[in-house]
Structures are given as structure tokens and as C-alpha cells.
Amino acid sequence: MQLQCPMPKVDFEMITLGHGSGGLLTNKLLASGVFDLLKNDLLDERHDGAFINLQGKTAFSTDSFVISPIFFPNSNIGELAVNGTVNDLAMCGAIPRYLSLSFILEEGLSMQEFWEVLVSIKFACEKAGVCVVTGDTKVVEKGKGDKIFINTSGIGTVHPQANISLKNVNAEDSLVISGNVATHGIAIMSVREGLQFDTDIQSDTQALNSAVLTLIEKFGNDVHLLKDPTRGGVAAVLNEIARDTHLGIDLFQKNIPIDEQVEGACEILGLDPLYVANEGIFLSIVNSEIAEDYVQLLRTLPEGKNAQIIGKIVDAHPKQVILQSSIGGKRVVNMPVGEQLPRIC
Amino acid sequence: MQLQCPMPKVDFEMITLGHGSGGLLTNKLLASGVFDLLKNDLLDERHDGAFINLQGKTAFSTDSFVISPIFFPNSNIGELAVNGTVNDLAMCGAIPRYLSLSFILEEGLSMQEFWEVLVSIKFACEKAGVCVVTGDTKVVEKGKGDKIFINTSGIGTVHPQANISLKNVNAEDSLVISGNVATHGIAIMSVREGLQFDTDIQSDTQALNSAVLTLIEKFGNDVHLLKDPTRGGVAAVLNEIARDTHLGIDLFQKNIPIDEQVEGACEILGLDPLYVANEGIFLSIVNSEIAEDYVQLLRTLPEGKNAQIIGKIVDAHPKQVILQSSIGGKRVVNMPVGEQLPRIC
Numbered sequence: 017m018q019l020q021c022p023m024p025k026v027d028f029e030m031i032t033l034g035h036g037s038g039g040l041l042t043n044k045l046l047a048s049g050v051f052d053l054l055k056n057d058l059l060d061e062r063h064d065g066a067f068i069n070l071q072g073k074t075a076f077s078t079d080s081f082v083i084s085p086i087f088f089p090n091s092n093i094g095e096l097a098v099n100g101t102v103n104d105l106a107m108c109g110a111i112p113r114y115l116s117l118s119f120i121l122e123e124g125l126s127m128q129e130f131w132e133v134l135v136s137i138k139f140a141c142e143k144a145g146v147c148v149v150t151g152d153t154k155v156v157e158k159g160k161g162d163k164i165f166i167n168t169s170g171i172g173t174v175h176p177q178a179n180i181s182l183k184n185v186n187a188e189d190s191l192v193i194s195g196n197v198a199t200h201g202i203a204i205m206s207v208r209e210g211l212q213f214d215t216d217i218q219s220d221t222q223a224l225n226s227a228v229l230t231l232i233e234k235f236g237n238d239v240h241l242l243k244d245p246t247r248g249g250v251a252a253v254l255n256e257i258a259r260d261t262h263l264g265i266d267l268f269q270k271n272i273p274i275d276e277q278v279e280g281a282c283e284i285l286g287l288d289p290l291y292v293a294n295e296g297i298f299l300s301i302v303n304s305e306i307a308e309d310y311v312q313l314l315r316t317l318p319e320g321k322n323a324q325i326i327g328k329i330v331d332a333h334p335k336q337v338i339l340q341s342s343i344g345g346k347r348v349v350n351m352p353v354g355e356q357l358p359r360i361c
Numbered sequence: 362m363q364l365q366c367p368m369p370k371v372d373f374e375m376i377t378l379g380h381g382s383g384g385l386l387t388n389k390l391l392a393s394g395v396f397d398l399l400k401n402d403l404l405d406e407r408h409d410g411a412f413i414n415l416q417g418k419t420a421f422s423t424d425s426f427v428i429s430p431i432f433f434p435n436s437n438i439g440e441l442a443v444n445g446t447v448n449d450l451a452m453c454g455a456i457p458r459y460l461s462l463s464f465i466l467e468e469g470l471s472m473q474e475f476w477e478v479l480v481s482i483k484f485a486c487e488k489a490g491v492c493v494v495t496g497d498t499k500v501v502e503k504g505k506g507d508k509i510f511i512n513t514s515g516i517g518t519v520h521p522q523a524n525i526s527l528k529n530v531n532a533e534d535s536l537v538i539s540g541n542v543a544t545h546g547i548a549i550m551s552v553r554e555g556l557q558f559d560t561d562i563q564s565d566t567q568a569l570n571s572a573v574l575t576l577i578e579k580f581g582n583d584v585h586l587l588k589d590p591t592r593g594g595v596a597a598v599l600n601e602i603a604r605d606t607h608l609g610i611d612l613f614q615k616n617i618p619i620d621e622q623v624e625g626a627c628e629i630l631g632l633d634p635l636y637v638a639n640e641g642i643f644l645s646i647v648n649s650e651i652a653e654d655y656v657q658l659l660r661t662l663p664e665g666k667n668a669q670i671i672g673k674i675v676d677a678h679p680k681q682v683i684l685q686s687s688i689g690g691k692r693v694v695n696m697p698v699g700e701q702l703p704r705i706c
Contacts, residue, residue, distance in 0.1 A: 032699070033699070033700045033703045034698065034699025034700045036592075036700065036703065036704075037592060037593060037697060037698075037699050037700040037701070037703070038591065038592030038593030038597050038638075038697075039592075039593045039597050039696055039697035039698055039699060039700075040696045040697065040698045040699070041698060041699050041700075042592075042593075043601075043696070061526075061527075062527075062605070063452070063453060063525075063526075063527070064422055064448075064449040064450075064452040064453060064588070064589070065420040065421055065422030065449050065450055065452070065453045065455070065515075065517075066420070066421050066422070067418060067419070067420055067453065067519065068418075068419050068420075068421055069417065069418060069419065070415040070416070070417075070419050071415070071416060071417075072414065072415075072416075073412060073413075073414055074412070074413050074414065074415050075410040075411065075412055075413075076410055076411050076413055076459060076461060076494060076495055076516060077409055077410030077411070077461070077495055078461030078462070078463045078495055078496065078497050078512070078514055079463065079497050080463040080464070080465050080497050080499050080512060081499075082465055082499045082501050084505075103409075104409040104410050105409075105410055107408070107409040107410070108408060108409060108410045108412065110410070114421060116421060116422070116423030116514045117423070118423045118424065118425040118512050118514075119425070120425050120427055120465070120510055149421060150421055150422055150423055151423060152423050152424050152425050154425050154426075154427045154704075155703070156427050156507060156510075156704060157703070157704075159504060160429075160506065160507040161505065161506060161507070161510075162501060162505040162506070165465055165501075165506075165510065167423070167425060167463050167512035167514075169423055169461045169463075169512075169514035170410075171421060171516070172410075174412065180408075181406075181408075182406075182407075182408070243409070244409070246383065247381075247382060247383030247384075247387075248382060248383030248384045248387075252383050252384050256388075260407065293383075351384055351385045351388070352382060352383075352384035352385065353379065353382075353384055353385045353386060354377070354378070354379025354382050354384060354385070354386050355378045355379045355381065355382040355384070355386075356382070358378045358381065358382070358500070358501075358502070359381075359499075359501060359502075
């Protein structure tokens, strides 16, 4: 449910090349509520960069968002761009604090659409507890972009009890997922392909930093690795982990949570849910001794009510991810090669 | 003069949508020399974000680069993207340290061109003393982008003696420019319009952080404000300063340095050099008592050999920039409205 902010009165309805000029039109676009909307002391200084104070171990992350369409069930590219970078920082065991926000707008984009995206950015920032402290706006000619591309880069303070690293992953560790797989990818696919389901399948994009913080405060360095399985889905992320740790991963199909409708849609579309992009879930590799408690705590949180232990790290079959299927067979889950669904984030 | 790195052997000549999938093709693209090329301990961790250690006052800046064409006399979008963010940090009085690097590639881009851009990024980083610690690569369909868009965000440590702020600008302060105006904009224009000059007009893009550091170490808080007059040129930046400080600016035309050929090109094209974009120069507003010494020191540096005092801050005509022309007249230099030259950076 998106709260609304009234659009400022402006004397233009569409973005033109001039809005990227650095001149009067750029100033008009920014003054027209953008600075007011995203207001904070650091942004208000309006220098070439923002001055921030940081102490100690810091995480720094960047992501460009090119999702098409820019509006999709339950969300849009603006909220996605905030949550995406917030989550990348959370996956580092960091408390996200500051974001940069950079737009590449296509000439002809309506001010109305731009405003809706901006409002979503505002609320997503508030929800995640971050603020936009510096930004940039460029405009390209019609046909040289696609409505809106957004880059967010983020800075977060690494939690003193966090020790997230590939190096900490050991055989016997448990693999935990925080929620249903494939939801975001299928939500986007349904809009693009004009598919109708009984109820709308909605993107699950959400900020995960609050849940991660709760888990790290409780379990500290028993949390070995955190990853959000976005592009390439669970399959890509697990294959990367197996490759980089030289360990194997066993995956238990029956434990992998998935919404019934999403599962049905995957069947219709011939998609393997393990390869579909996610936005609102994360994978944890944790000490197996605390895995049950970890899942129990995660399930008490709104972001983790469908959490499950879905696999374990093994010495056997190094660099390979093996799925134990619900009907008893086994198969290798390979790294996806190309693009199942382009421009999903 | 661009140093070369041999292109890695890859089994593809063009970027395809699959290279943005997060799967095997993305890994192939990155493994194919990208990680080797930009190698450093922080990037090598390959997590969702980089872990860095920071203490104290820090500057954070972002910029997206959409320049067309991506190759232009003396440089390309890769070097520009590094220097642009390095310079934004330098303008904060900061020592640039870490960059993020995010690509939006258009399907069909040749691997050769992408490689040339990457190599330029590598050398620009080495020259400026920064390293790329985190990144992202997205690919959009042909016709939904334009070869390469790059976002760089940067983090720098503010120099302990720096105190750069609009609030420090006072009437009687001197306005110093570090070098010739309008060079970058005219270099780009000449390629786009196929103009021929006696000698090539080359972009002046360069990292300014070393020069700024030398100046701040010598003159400390007598340096009140630093700005690089990129999009919108000197006119836009000075108008912003006048607007935000509620002070006036007097500009002495006869002191404004400009290359003879660039000046000629501006005349032919009907462009006012004050509105043409720059990349390799910066404006300083300094205590008038040290202005002469400041310019003398600047002239000893390779980045500042054409430095001049070109104006002063005044109480008269608040929020207005007034040019005293070489032939004795006066005129208001207004904020540019729209785009004189789109996609100049």
C-alpha cells in the first residue's frame, strides 16, 4: 500500500533533455519537491558530495536498476532501488545508513511517473532507516534509454558482532532461507506476459536489514554468510558459494518454501523456481548447532515467517549443488547460463 | 596517450543480455580479465559489498555518465567516469579512496570497446590513487540504452585542514580558475559535428585531487569553496553559488583563460564559452589575501599552469553574476536554461 504525496505544481509534464543540463531546468526539477521530498540535513548542503561521519568497519555497495516495466504489482523501480542496496549492505552484516541516488531518465518520461517513483523512494528510505545524501540526474534522448534507470550506492556500518565471510563457511553448516522463492520474478513475468492468476502475484521486495540485525545480535559470528538470491535466483548464488568455497551444497527440495500460485505459474511457464529472481528473501549459512533456533527466531519476524532449513554444506561433491528431490531422486543444480528473464531488477 | 592491456581471450565478441543475468555468462564476463584488470584486495572478496575502514569526516559522491560518443579525442567514458567522481570528492576537500563501478551495457556492444573502456578505468584509477572495490553490471536490450552508461560513486577522507562550504564564502573573496574554459565541451562537439580544426581539440579530463591536496595543505581554511564547472559550465556553477550565498559575483572577461582554437570554435558554433562544459578545471573561492599566492602555487602544478584570478565575490547585486567585458561593458551572466549540448558527461 503506497502512501501518496501530492505532486508539486510544475510548468512541465514531461522530462526533456534540458532537465539534465545542470542549468535552470535541472534546478527546477530538483527544486520542484525532490529536495523537499527527500529532505535531510546532509542532502540539504547541496555540495558535489555529502559529508558524513563514519567510524570503523564500513560496508560499501552499488547496484543499478533497469527493471522493466518500472511499475509492477506491489512496487516500482524506486522502492526496488532502495531495498536492493539496503539488502546488499545487510548481507554484509552492516546497518545501512547513507544512500546515493542517481537517475538516468529518458526524454519524454512523464513527471507524474517520475514523481511516483520518487515518493516510493522516500517511503522505502524511511522504512529502511536510510537517507539519500547525494545524487545525480542525467537525461538521454528518447530511444537511448528506457524511462528510468536508477543507481543506488550505499554505505553501512558493519555490526560489531557480525563476521560475514565466505571464509567462515564450513562443511556441516546449515543453509537457511528466509521465505518463499521465485515470487518477485513471477510477479514481473506475469505483468510482462499479461498472465492472469486467481489473485495477483505481487513482488516481495522489502528491506531485510531489520531482520538481519535481529539475527546477528542474537547469533553473532555463528552467522557465517548471508546472500540475497536476486538475479539468477537461488541456483546462481549457491553455485557461486560452492565454487568459491570449494565445498558442496545439498539442497532439500521438500523444504524449499514456495507460494502455491507461484509454483503453478512456474509450471505453466516452464521455469525452474530455483532460477527465478528473488527480492525479499535471503539465504543464511549458519553453524548447524544454532540452525533450529535461528529459524525459530526468523519465523517470529515479519520478513521470515516462511523460513526453512533447506540444505547443508558438505565436503562431498565439492563445487557442486545437488538437489534431493521430493520424490527421492537427486540432480545437479547447475549455474544458470544466460538470462531466463532479462531486466528483472 | 593510452597504455594498452591485451584483451583476454573470450569466446564472445559482443555483449548479450545473458551477460547481465547473474549466471554463467556474467561470471564469464567478469572473470575474463575484469577482476584481474581492476584487482585489489577489497574487490577480490567478491561479496555483495566491500568492507572498508574509515575514520572521521568522509565525503560521499555519485555521478552517472552518459556521454556520447563514448570515445572522444584524448579519452573515453571510462576515464571520464573515474575522474568525474574523483573530482567531485576533491571538490569536497577530500582525498578520494574508494570507488564503486556500475555498468548499464546495451546488448550488442562489442567486447573490444568494453575492454578499451575498462582499461581506461584501470589507468585512471591508478593515476588518481583510487581503487574500485565493488561493482555491478546490467545489460539492456538493443535500443533501450546507448552502448555504455557508467555510474561511479566514491568515498574519500576529508582532509583535516579542509573546510569547504558555501557558508565560508564572503564578500571580497577572490575567484580563481585553474585552467582554460570550454575545452571538454568543444572537443565533444567537434567529434559529434565532424568539425575540423587545425589541430585536434582534446578533452581536458583529468583527476584534480592531487592539485587540490597541494593547495589545501598550503592554504587550509583560506580555501572557502571548490567547484568543478562541468555541465552548464562556469555560468551555471557561479549562478548557483550566487543564488545560494545571496552574494554577487563580478567576473573579469579579460582574465578568463581560453585556448585560441576553442575560442574560435565557440565563435563558429555560436556558443558562449562560459556555458560550455568543462572536465579538467576547477574554480576556487579563496580569501583575497592569499589569492595571488594561491594562483602562483597553482601555476607550478601541471593541472594549473593557466590559472587566473577571474573574479571576486561582492555584496553588490546579490544573487547575480556580472561580467565585465574586455571592451569595458557589463552584462548579466544568467543561469543557462536548458541544454546547450546534451550528454556531455
